[in-house]
Amino acid sequence: MWLQRTELFIGSERLARIKSARVLVVGLGGVGSWAAEMIARSGVGSMTLVDADTVDVTNLNRQMPALVSTIGRAKCEVVAERLREINPAGSFVSLNMFVDADNIPRLLDEGNFDFVVDAIDSLPQKAALIKACWERGLRIVSSLGAGAKGDLSCIRVGDLWRSEHCVLGKNLRRLLRDCRGKYKLPVVYSVEDARKQAVRPSPDGGKPLIGTVAYYTTTFGCYLAAYVIENL
Numbered sequence: 001m002w003l004q005r006t007e008l009f010i011g012s013e014r015l016a017r018i019k020s021a022r023v024l025v026v027g028l029g030g031v032g033s034w035a036a037e038m039i040a041r042s043g044v045g046s047m048t049l050v051d052a053d054t055v056d057v058t059n060l061n062r063q064m065p066a067l068v069s070t071i072g073r074a075k076c077e078v079v080a081e082r083l084r085e086i087n088p089a090g091s092f093v094s095l096n097m098f099v100d101a102d103n104i105p106r107l108l109d110e111g112n113f114d115f116v117v118d119a120i121d122s123l124p125q126k127a128a129l130i131k132a133c134w135e136r137g138l139r140i141v142s143s144l145g146a147g148a149k150g151d152l153s154c155i156r157v158g159d160l161w162r163s164e165h166c167v168l169g170k171n172l173r174r175l176l177r178d179c180r181g182k183y184k185l186p187v188v189y190s191v192e193d194a195r196k197q198a199v200r201p202s203p204d205g206g207k208p209l210i211g212t213v214a215y216y217t218t219t220f221g222c223y224l225a226a227y228v229i230e231n232l
Contacts, residue, residue: 002087003043014232015043021232022046024107025117026099026129028075029053030212031143032119033064034221035228039117040083042229046091047083048111051076052098062214101128108132115228118142119221123168127175134183141227144169144189146220147210148199154192157223160185165193188223 001007007015021044025036028051036049053075059066065078076094083092099107099120108116116133118140120126126142133140142160145168156163161180163169166189173180198211 006043018043018229018232019045021114022048022112023115023117023228024048024050024111024113025119026050027119027121027143028063028065028079029059029119029121030062030214030217031146031220031224032117033075033079034218035117035119035143035224036079036083036221037064037086038222038225039228040086040090040092042225043087044229044232045087045089048093048095048107048113049076049079049083050095050097050099050107051079052096062212062217099125099129101125104128104132108136108138113138115232116140117224117228119224123171123175127172130172130176130185131179134179139231141186141188141224142172143220143224144172144187145194146190146217147212148194148196149190149192150195150213150216151190151192152216152219154190155188155219155223156191157186157188157227160187163187163189165189165191167194186227188220188227 023039023044025032028049055066055070055073055075057071065075070078074096076096080092080094116138118126118129130140144163144166160173169189200209202208
């Protein structure tokens with residue numbers, strides 16, 4: 001059995017619960033794609049994978065679905081195919097869609113998920129997904145910012161309201177401030193200050209270019225996966 005070493009580590013009862021779980025992963029970039037793979041390799045039998053982006057050459061340095069042969073393809077489809085190669089008996093649904101406040105409720109209500117992994121970069125959509133999960137009592141773990149950082153010893157798992165040294169976390173708290181005191185949100189974040197030399201302003205006034213390294217974003221994904229598996 002391909003999961004015999006996992007069963008030896010966590011026991012047959014826990015493995016049975018993991019195999020029957022349904023997990024939603026939203027965002028399949030440098031963090032979310034690796035979270036999805038680690039969750040699948042841990043035995044979760046049903047996953048829905050959501051991302052509206054396609055593989056770009058700039059993704060090759062850190063994202064699981066990024067290969068020269070997959071450039072231009074939908075990330076969600078590439079990730080789903082890879083997970084089926086790991087566990088052919090599993091159910092891996094790919095949704096090539098951009099989540100927003102309008103379609104998130106239907107996604108959650110129809111999915112019957114046991115856990116949600118938020119690896120979204122865009123703040124409004126991130127906040128909308130978190131709020132919708134809170135309203136439904138769905139368990140969710142979120143990734144904060146992994147860009148412009150590289151010290152693995154600074155990665156933490158904690159409550160959003162107590163996270164530090166993360167601009168994304170600060171802005172997310174602002175969007176969710178009406179929910180403070182009502183809910184807690186487990187997040188993966190880093191207490192390392194962003195490296196200024198790793199951030200380049202956009203020439204057109206858009207989002208800045210932020211440097212990243214594969215081992216750092218991948219480790220964020222592993223922390224997300226560990227939280228899901230340990231809490232299933």
